[in-house]
Amino acid sequence: MSSVRAVISDFGGVLSSPLAPAFAAVQAESGIPSAALGAAMSRLAERDGRHPLYELECGRITEHDFLERVGREVAAEVGHPVEMHEFSTRWFAALETNHVMVDYLRGVAERGYRMAILTNNVREWEPRWRSMLPVDEIFELVVDSAFVGMRKPDPAIYQLTCERLGIPPEACLFIDDFEHNCAAATELGLTAVHFRTTDQAIEEIESALD
Numbered sequence: 001m002s003s004v005r006a007v008i009s010d011f012g013g014v015l016s017s018p019l020a021p022a023f024a025a026v027q028a029e030s031g032i033p034s035a036a037l038g039a040a041m042s043r044l045a046e047r048d049g050r051h052p053l054y055e056l057e058c059g060r061i062t063e064h065d066f067l068e069r070v071g072r073e074v075a076a077e078v079g080h081p082v083e084m085h086e087f088s089t090r091w092f093a094a095l096e097t098n099h100v101m102v103d104y105l106r107g108v109a110e111r112g113y114r115m116a117i118l119t120n121n122v123r124e125w126e127p128r129w130r131s132m133l134p135v136d137e138i139f140e141l142v143v144d145s146a147f148v149g150m151r152k153p154d155p156a157i158y159q160l161t162c163e164r165l166g167i168p169p170e171a172c173l174f175i176d177d178f179e180h181n182c183a184a185a186t187e188l189g190l191t192a193v194h195f196r197t198t199d200q201a202i203e204e205i206e207s208a209l210d
């Protein structure tokens with residue numbers, strides 16, 4: 001074994017299929033122009049001084065409030081009411097499990113590495129994302145932004161994850177599909193693998209574990 005003793009994985013876009021196509025499918029189904037949702041969130045962030053997605057992911061607003069706020073803003077933008085309350089159903093219908101990655105990480109766990117998930121997520125979505133993979137069989141720890149009130153790339157959430165594992169950052173490997181989340185991890189001393197494809201990620205994880 002290398003100096004790495006623990007593997008900390010993101011969920012969305014790593015243990016699931018890529019997020020961008022899922023997002024595009026949801027927008028197409030809801031008839032919302034592709035740029036409208038992001039633009040609506042940016043306007044709300046400017047106006048309120050708080051980004052609605054970050055508020056949602058930190059568990060400070062409910063999914064219902066988030067969809068109401070963003071839905072109103074998108075409606076104002078496109079000039080007609082939009083249906084937002086089907087968002088999560090559509091989202092999870094568009095998202096698949098990355099079985100190759102999940103099976104690979106099960107093997108890593110069996111090799112004796114300590115395993116955790118560190119996810120920016122939505123409180124109300126916990127049963128849905130958890131049902132996509134055998135979380136408790138592979139991972140001893142889940143740190144979910146919506147339950148701890150902070151989100152990646154806040155250094156404190158990585159520190160909390162390492163503390164809860166009882167493993168120093170220098171002995172932790174972190175996997176995420178967002179480069180800025182990886183950069184924050186590296187800054188704290190974790191080894192980071194920026195997930196771009198399953199094959200590339202597995203190859204880089206293997207060379208870090210060797």
Ligand SMILES: [Mg+2]
Nearest residue numbers: 010012013177
């Ligand atoms: Mg992700």
